[in-house]
Amino acid sequence: MTTAGRPATGPLDGIRVLDLSRILAGPTAAQLLGDYGADILKIERPGGGDDTRKWGPPFVQGADGPTDESAYYLCANRNKRSVEADIATPQGAALVRDLLGHCDILIENFKVGGLARYGLGYDDLRHDFPGLVYCSITGFGQTGPNRDKPGYDLLAQAWGGIMSLTGPADGEPAKVAVGIADVMTGMYATTAILAALRHRDATGQGQHIDIALADCQVAWLINEGTNYLTCGEIPVRRGNQHPNIVPYQVFEMADGHAVVAVGNDAQFQRFCDLIGHPDLACDPRFASNAARLQHREVLIALIADRLRGFGRDWLIAGMEARGIPGGPINRLDDVFGSDQVAARGMKIDMDHPAAVGGQVSLIGNPVQFSATPVSYRRAPPLCGADTEEVIAELLPGGGGANQGNREPK
Numbered sequence: 001m002t003t004a005g006r007p008a009t010g011p012l013d014g015i016r017v018l019d020l021s022r023i024l025a026g027p028t029a030a031q032l033l034g035d036y037g038a039d040i041l042k043i044e045r046p047g048g049g050d051d052t053r054k055w056g057p058p059f060v061q062g063a064d065g066p067t068d069e070s071a072y073y074l075c076a077n078r079n080k081r082s083v084e085a086d087i088a089t090p091q092g093a094a095l096v097r098d099l100l101g102h103c104d105i106l107i108e109n110f111k112v113g114g115l116a117r118y119g120l121g122y123d124d125l126r127h128d129f130p131g132l133v134y135c136s137i138t139g140f141g142q143t144g145p146n147r148d149k150p151g152y153d154l155l156a157q158a159w160g161g162i163m164s165l166t167g168p169a170d171g172e173p174a175k176v177a178v179g180i181a182d183v184m185t186g187m188y189a190t191t192a193i194l195a196a197l198r199h200r201d202a203t204g205q206g207q208h209i210d211i212a213l214a215d216c217q218v219a220w221l222i223n224e225g226t227n228y229l230t231c232g233e234i235p236v237r238r239g240n241q242h243p244n245i246v247p248y249q250v251f252e253m254a255d256g257h258a259v260v261a262v263g264n265d266a267q268f269q270r271f272c273d274l275i276g277h278p279d280l281a282c283d284p285r286f287a288s289n290a291a292r293l294q295h296r297e298v299l300i301a302l303i304a305d306r307l308r309g310f311g312r313d314w315l316i317a318g319m320e321a322r323g324i325p326g327g328p329i330n331r332l333d334d335v336f337g338s339d340q341v342a343a344r345g346m347k348i349d350m351d352h353p354a355a356v357g358g359q360v361s362l363i364g365n366p367v368q369f370s371a372t373p374v375s376y377r378r379a380p381p382l383c384g385a386d387t388e389e390v391i392a393e394l395l396p397g398g399g400g401a402n403q404g405n406r407e408p409k
Contacts, residue, residue, distance in 0.1 A: 010037025011372040015197070018099055019043065019080065020087075020108040020115070022050040024153070024179050025213065026137050027076035028186030029193065030107050034079030035365040035374040041099060041390060042080040042381065049082070049383030060355045067354045069380070074360060076186075077380035078350065083391075084384035093118045095391075100129055102394045104200070105193055109137040112147050122208040132206040133196040135189055141212035151213050156181035160217025165224055168239045185216040246292040247271075247303055250329065253312040260303075260315075261325035265289060270322045274315075275306050344368075350379040 015038040019030040027042075027050070034040040044050055056070035083099070086092040097120070100106065106125075108115055115121045122134045136142065139151020149155075157163050157175045167174030192209045200206050218225070224235050224243055235243060242248035247268075248261050262268045265288055269281040280286050280302065285295040292299055307315065312328065319326040328334070336347050345364045352360040365374045 007375065008037040008039075008377060009373050009375045010035065011369070013037035013372075015039070015105065016103045017041065017105040017107060018096065018103045020096070020106065020110070020120075021137065022109065023052055024076055024182035025151075025185040025189065026107050026109040026135075027052075028183055029135070029137075029189040030080065031076050031078055032186070032190045032365070033105070033193065035367075035376070037372070037375060038105075040080040041103070042077065042082045043085050043087070043096060043099075044082055044383050046084045046086055046384065049084075050077070052076075053383065060352065060360055062354050063356055069352075069354055069382070074362060074380045078362060078376060079378050080381055081378065081386035081390055082381035082384055083387045085387075087115075087118050087120060093120060096120060097125075097128075098395050099390070100125065100132065104131070104197065105133045105135065107135045107137070107189070107193075109151070111150075112138055112142055126206070126208075130206060131200050131204055133193055133200055133209065134206065135193055135196075135209040135211065137185060137189055137211050137213070139212060140214045142210045146214070153179040153182045153213070156185075156213035156217045160214055161221055161225070162217060165221075165235055165237060167237050169237050171237075173237070181213050181217045184220055185211060185213050188216050188219070241296070241300075244293070245289060246296050247300060249300070251304055251307045253307055253310055253315060256312045257329050258307075258312045258315050259326050259329060260319070263325060267324050268292070271319070271324050274318045274322055274324065275303070275310070277302070277306055348376055350376055352379040354382065 012033055015033070017030055017033055017038050017040045019026065019040050019042045021027055021030065022044075030040050030042070042050075048054075050073060052073040053068055053070055055072040057066065058071045059066040060069040060071075060074070061067070083095075085095045087096055108120075113121065116124060122136070125132060125134065137151075138147070139156065140146035140149050154175055157180070158173075160181070162181075163173040163175055166176060189209070189211050192211060196207050196209060227233075227243060228235060240250040245261075245263060248263070249259070250257050251260055260271065262271055265281075268286070268289075269278075272278050272281040280299070284291065286292050286299050316327055318324075330338075335341060341347055344366075346366065348362050348364045349359045350362060351358055360379060362376075362379075364376075367374060
């Protein structure tokens, strides 16, 4: 299904964002706002644009072979218009200020103080644009001893502790396969921006949002972080096992692997019946979750030995019939070929001028609004493709630097 060209229908229709970010965290936040209906102006340096345009292969396939548009760039840049501007020049910085007269939000991920060099820091803009919501994304934030350190997803995962918890118990620490620190920072940034917009609309007052990859990484340590704060014991890597629930992990089957996610004692009893080992549920060592945690190694060895004799599909069907959480470990072809992904609109096709066949496939937005659905209006743009359109639309007289931020709606 092609979704390009639809009008904005989301709750942010009428909001405009100046996106001075690149890579993943900032672009993820801007794309979410765009999916919700906001007009996103992506400012890119002439000749190169967002660094991730070159982060491939794979690249979009054009009529003459691979283009310069990477799949990585595509993942976080739909619903945006690309405007080329060299902010290191007076003309480029002036253009950004002119465009800000028509914007509600600015997102940037320069190093601390980086935009102030061009007169585009928050303190440089706050008086001329009092209603501006200005979101800065950095590695370690605007304050603290690490404020000048670089911000990369891998470094955030390592510094923030998640890598000490991820990976096999007897192996090396492992990063999450996708740039999850960047993505979660983009999520936190989006919610912060929406909260600041509500305050702006109520009071007319904009504000500066200071958000850091490292802080966000610490925040989503969630239960493991709170486990440590509660008992003082440093968590260890358990591979696919859960720190607080047993059995809750991957098991090897006769023909592959499956996930078993028993969440309470009643489910455990039904699971033991299913695998022909009802005595386990009556054993005092395993009768409660607390007991199962204490005797984890013994129990898992018994279950693992039993499951190696069963087929994956048999186990999954049996768990589903008995209301026991569990399921397959899908590859991406299984995921994107599934009826569930199709039913939920999690794979979309959008018109793209450089692609063979004129379309690219993207991952859809997971939010389902009942009254103001997300819309997919623009494929990730070519670098600078919308410069003339945006200037003609917003700055027809070539000015705008003296216009204040728009009044709250």
